[in-house]
Amino acid sequence: GLSGDLNAPVSNRVRKSLYPLVPYDQALASVIEHTPVLSPTKHNVSEALAGHILAEDVKALDPVPGYRASVVDGYAVISTDGPGVYPVAQVQYAGSNKESKATRLQPGTIARVTTGAMVPEGADAVVMVEDTELVESDSNGEEVQVRIIVSVRCKENIREIGQDAAVGELIIEKGSSVSAAGGEVGLMASVGVTEVMAYPHPIITILSTGNELVHFSTPAPLAPPFVRDTNLPSLSTAIKSTMPYCTIIAAPSVAKDTQDSLYTLLKSAIESTANVIITTGGVSMGEADMMKGVLEQRLGAQIWFGRVLMKPGKPTTFATVKDANGKTKLVFSLPGNPVSALVGYYVFVLPALRKMAGYASPHISSVLATLAHSIQLDSRPEFYRVRINAETKAGMPSTRFIAYGTGSQMSSRMLSMRGANALLKLPGASDKVKELKEGDVVEAYIIADF
Amino acid sequence: GLSGDLNAPVSNRVRKSLYPLVPYDQALASVIEHTPVLSPTKHNVSEALAGHILAEDVKALDPVPGYRASVVDGYAVISTDGPGVYPVAQVQYAGSNKESKATRLQPGTIARVTTGAMVPEGADAVVMVEDTELVESDSNGEEVQVRIIVSVRCKENIREIGQDAAVGELIIEKGSSVSAAGGEVGLMASVGVTEVMAYPHPIITILSTGNELVHFSTPAPLAPPFVRDTNLPSLSTAIKSTMPYCTIIAAPSVAKDTQDSLYTLLKSAIESTANVIITTGGVSMGEADMMKGVLEQRLGAQIWFGRVLMKPGKPTTFATVKDANGKTKLVFSLPGNPVSALVGYYVFVLPALRKMAGYASPHISSVLATLAHSIQLDSRPEFYRVRINAETKAGMPSTRFIAYGTGSQMSSRMLSMRGANALLKLPGASDKVKELKEGDVVEAYIIADF
Ligand code: NWS
Numbered sequence: 017g018l019s020g021d022l023n024a025p026v027s028n029r030v031r032k033s034l035y036p037l038v039p040y041d042q043a044l045a046s047v048i049e050h051t052p053v054l055s056p057t058k059h060n061v062s063e064a065l066a067g068h069i070l071a072e073d074v075k076a077l078d079p080v081p082g083y084r085a086s087v088v089d090g091y092a093v094i095s096t097d098g099p100g101v102y103p104v105a106q107v108q109y110a111g112s113n114k115e116s117k118a119t120r121l122q123p124g125t126i127a128r129v130t131t132g133a134m135v136p137e138g139a140d141a142v143v144m145v146e147d148t149e150l151v152e153s154d155s156n157g158e159e160v161q162v163r164i165i166v167s168v169r170c171k172e173n174i175r176e177i178g179q180d181a182a183v184g185e186l187i188i189e190k191g192s193s194v195s196a197a198g199g200e201v202g203l204m205a206s207v208g209v210t211e212v213m214a215y216p217h218p219i220i221t222i223l224s225t226g227n228e229l230v231h232f233s234t235p236a237p238l239a240p241p242f243v244r245d246t247n248l249p250s251l252s253t254a255i256k257s258t259m260p261y262c263t264i265i266a267a268p269s270v271a272k273d274t275q276d277s278l279y280t281l282l283k284s285a286i287e288s289t290a291n292v293i294i295t296t297g298g299v300s301m302g303e304a305d306m307m308k309g310v311l312e313q314r315l316g317a318q319i320w321f322g323r324v325l326m327k328p329g330k331p332t333t334f335a336t337v338k339d340a341n342g343k344t345k346l347v348f349s350l351p352g353n354p355v356s357a358l359v360g361y362y363v364f365v366l367p368a369l370r371k372m373a374g375y376a377s378p379h380i381s382s383v384l385a386t387l388a389h390s391i392q393l394d395s396r397p398e399f400y401r402v403r404i405n406a407e408t409k410a411g412m413p414s415t416r417f418i419a420y421g422t423g424s425q426m427s428s429r430m431l432s433m434r435g436a437n438a439l440l441k442l443p444g445a446s447d448k449v450k451e452l453k454e455g456d457v458v459e460a461y462i463i464a465d466f
Numbered sequence: 467g468l469s470g471d472l473n474a475p476v477s478n479r480v481r482k483s484l485y486p487l488v489p490y491d492q493a494l495a496s497v498i499e500h501t502p503v504l505s506p507t508k509h510n511v512s513e514a515l516a517g518h519i520l521a522e523d524v525k526a527l528d529p530v531p532g533y534r535a536s537v538v539d540g541y542a543v544i545s546t547d548g549p550g551v552y553p554v555a556q557v558q559y560a561g562s563n564k565e566s567k568a569t570r571l572q573p574g575t576i577a578r579v580t581t582g583a584m585v586p587e588g589a590d591a592v593v594m595v596e597d598t599e600l601v602e603s604d605s606n607g608e609e610v611q612v613r614i615i616v617s618v619r620c621k622e623n624i625r626e627i628g629q630d631a632a633v634g635e636l637i638i639e640k641g642s643s644v645s646a647a648g649g650e651v652g653l654m655a656s657v658g659v660t661e662v663m664a665y666p667h668p669i670i671t672i673l674s675t676g677n678e679l680v681h682f683s684t685p686a687p688l689a690p691p692f693v694r695d696t697n698l699p700s701l702s703t704a705i706k707s708t709m710p711y712c713t714i715i716a717a718p719s720v721a722k723d724t725q726d727s728l729y730t731l732l733k734s735a736i737e738s739t740a741n742v743i744i745t746t747g748g749v750s751m752g753e754a755d756m757m758k759g760v761l762e763q764r765l766g767a768q769i770w771f772g773r774v775l776m777k778p779g780k781p782t783t784f785a786t787v788k789d790a791n792g793k794t795k796l797v798f799s800l801p802g803n804p805v806s807a808l809v810g811y812y813v814f815v816l817p818a819l820r821k822m823a824g825y826a827s828p829h830i831s832s833v834l835a836t837l838a839h840s841i842q843l844d845s846r847p848e849f850y851r852v853r854i855n856a857e858t859k860a861g862m863p864s865t866r867f868i869a870y871g872t873g874s875q876m877s878s879r880m881l882s883m884r885g886a887n888a889l890l891k892l893p894g895a896s897d898k899v900k901e902l903k904e905g906d907v908v909e910a911y912i913i914a915d916f
């Protein structure tokens with residue numbers, strides 16, 4: 017809330033903001049419009065690829081399985097031989113037939129095989145060990161003759177070469193996400209894909225501003241007029257949970273409320289490897305609006321909006337600026353109030369991060385939630401913090417999301433974020449509608465698991 | 467699927483499994499029963515605390531705000547003075563009044579203040595700058611007289627000391643989760659809490675077993691009889707996405723299919739710092755069931771179940787074993803089939819990890835999903851991989867989850883995990899019900915975002 021340089025005269029204070037109040041949807045559209053998609057880069061196939069969007073079609077380089085493999089522990093047979101007593105002519109373990117290359121199974125004989133073992137040529141089915149009996153073993157205890165009790169169909173219990181994935185088969189389409197559930201990583205690895213082109217995840221710098229701020233680990237008691245910088249840890253947490261593969265570079269220090277301090281720290285962030293710079297504080301109403309002024313006048317940034325018709329987050333500012341190499345950097349100047357900064361991350365920054373990382377839809381997931389109680393509407397459209405419970409009751413046709421408010425929604429009150437896992441997108445009050453009622457259904461942006 | 471030591475005779479092969487087929491719910495209950503909750507430890511308050519469960523009530527050590535703070539940029543006034551022209555008697559910036567301690571505001575004067583600045587004693591409200599006019603400034607351009615246009619109520623635009631959080635106030639209850647959304651971390655930091663007691667997240671070792679296995683980064687073409695170890699990267703991905711603060715220690719190597727190799731690697735995992743050991747492979751039907759045998763006979767582990775009536779994952783085995791210091795280690799011996807291993811992680815290991823980490827409910831989240839198409843039931847209850855879309859249509863009372871199958875559900879077919887974000891919990895087929903129909907509603911375990 018600092019209105020210009022502390023040492024500058026204030027008589028020329030602007031008493032009304034120069035920035036129009038832009039509706040949220042329009043502001044978000046502007047963010048998305050000016051956010052570049054990052055250029056795909058080569059990535060190793062490993063767990064660190066989770067959550068990335070593939071920039072190429074991925075095809076199987078090797079078949080899975082790579083050989084005719086038994087699905088069970090048992091005996092490889094020639095299915096037309098049928099039940100009966102047979103000599104055990106060979107044994108195949110998974111991975112064991114490197115040296116002793118399997119010889120062709122002759123009619124009237126069987127081969128002992130384990131799950132995953134190579135089925136010898138000639139055999140066309142495998143009988144489970146449970147469906148057999150030992151008839152004779154030698155003096156070393158090795159099986160000599162075994163009774164096959166059941167009939168098996170041709171191909172039964174055998175995985176054919178390439179049955180799970182054939183060579184050249186398109187296994188994951190360009191534009192797909194590598195799921196965090198683990199399937200795609202395992203799938204790519206299984207077919208010999210060790211590297212893929214994928215969209216990188218952005219590098220982010222967080223810069224807190226304010227003369228009053230001290231590091232968040234400063235122990236109590238803290239004497240006035242100091243305030244702990246809580247935006248750094250709360251934004252870091254939000255980034256790590258929503259975009260775990262983004263790199264966060266902490267700014268070297270909090271910016272002081274001087275144009276020079278802001279300029280120096282912003283300039284070095286712009287010239288760093290960061291793709292995105294998140295600042296908090298110093299954007300509220302004032303004669304010089306220091307953050308905006310430094311961005312526009314000293315750094316040559318283009319400010320796309322400087323105020324948004326929303327609560328919290330009215331002074332939220334979004335700019336783009338080119339670094340010395342002509343590379344576009346995004347600057348999100350969020351309000352200093354702790355809740356405003358965090359909400360601003362979810363509703364503006366996260367969609368931009370998703371677009372940069374190649375997501376087809378930049379929008380964060382939302383559900384329709386049912387209000388557990390009435391809510392008084394604010395004059396501004398509001399992102400109202402709630403705890404949503406997924407309630408599944410017998411006889412219900414589907415799971416319902418019931419939304420419980422988190423108390424006073426003041427933008428300094430971090431307690432309103434406690435337990436919150438969603439943001440209701442409430443309209444501003446109108447002459448007709450001043451409150452929403454229990455049971456009303458509202459769109460809710462999901463910000464954490466329930 | 468290796469049935470005993472490669473060098474041992476097999477005449478004493480057990481042709482029916484010794485382990486009863488246990489229903490899934492009973493098996494899970496047994497896992498939960500034998501899983502200890504880890505002892506709380508001290509944690510720094512930072513983004514690394516996200517997802518942890520607090521083991522103590524957390525109370526505010528400092529009030530927020532720590533001083534009477536202005537909510538806006540404007541002028542601190544004595545509300546009863548009312549509109550009019552007033553001399554600007556002092557200026558207060560956020561963080562600026564360390565040296566120049568604010569002097570009491572006298573009636574008939576006003577103080578210029580910025581958002582977050584300390585409101586001088588005597589003042590009882592703040593007027594926004596937008597609701598004022600400059601009347602006179604001095605030769606340096608500093609404000610001398612300002613017109614207050616509006617009336618303000620007592621306390622308007624002032625945050626009282628402790629209004630957002632009072633000293634000693636219970637801000638987060640014991641047993642609560644530190645949300646990944648960022649609120650709790652910021653909240654604790656704001657009130658001066660720098661350390662808390664919380665449940666640690668378990669340390670996990672992953673041990674793949676099988677003579678056929680080579681490292682997953684082995685480039686194509688891969689000659690038979692080798693298979694890439696894809697369970698290591700897929701399980702690592704799943705752990706990192708569901709429990710990002712668990713530590714994963716990769717086993718020094720894949721275990722060979724010999725009792726000695728298994729024993730050596732398991733023993734060193736048990737005596738390591740790991741709380742949980744996940745093995746894959748070597749648990750299927752056979753005369754000696756090597757993994758189970760080594761666990762029970764050579765390591766003195768207690769096997770709680772060795773087979774589960776489910777698909778995939780029939781041979782899933784769960785054991786506990788004490789290390790040399792008497793500390794209980796959990797051993798999940800999952801089947802080698804890539805899908806079986808991954809599904810086993812979600813339905814057995816993850817609930818155990820959650821219990822160890824202090825979660826009130828160990829169960830992973832589930833929703834009721836509506837089938838997009840009919841599904842043939844297997845004879846065994848099945849965890850059927852699906853992609854769930856949250857579909858929100860105008861006029862619908864709530865979001866519905868529509869489940870689309872991922873094709874053939876063979877447990878070697880990793881493609882069935884591609885795009886999957888949920889596991890349907892299907893019953894086994896009965897004489898009456900052999901398939902579920904489009905539109906039927908089924909419980910679905912969520913394994914990734916939609
Ligand atoms: N006349 C006028 N005045 C106005 C507005 C207007 O329209 N007209 N708008 C409002 C709104 S409207 Mo809202 O979101 O819709 O509720 S934010 C908002 C606010 C934004 O002010 P800003 O300049 O961004 O931030 P400042 O630096 O002043 O800090 C703000 C607060 O947050 C604290 N703080 C800062 N950084 C941190 C940090 N890292 N950790 C912890 N706390 C921190 C800091 O101590 C201070 O108490 O100004 C108001 N003032």
Ligand code: NWS
Nearest residue numbers: 089132467696747748749750751779780801802803806877
């Ligand atoms: N007679 C009889 N036979 C039976 C059963 C029975 O009831 N009776 N049950 C079934 C079932 S029933 Mo199922 O989940 O309900 O579908 S698993 C299952 C299976 C489990 O066998 P297991 O001993 O655990 O595993 P093995 O080591 O044999 O490997 C299994 C496969 O997976 C591959 N593999 C291993 N590790 C890795 C890795 N790290 N990366 C990639 N692939 C890997 C490995 O190559 C092999 O193809 O045995 C079957 N055999």
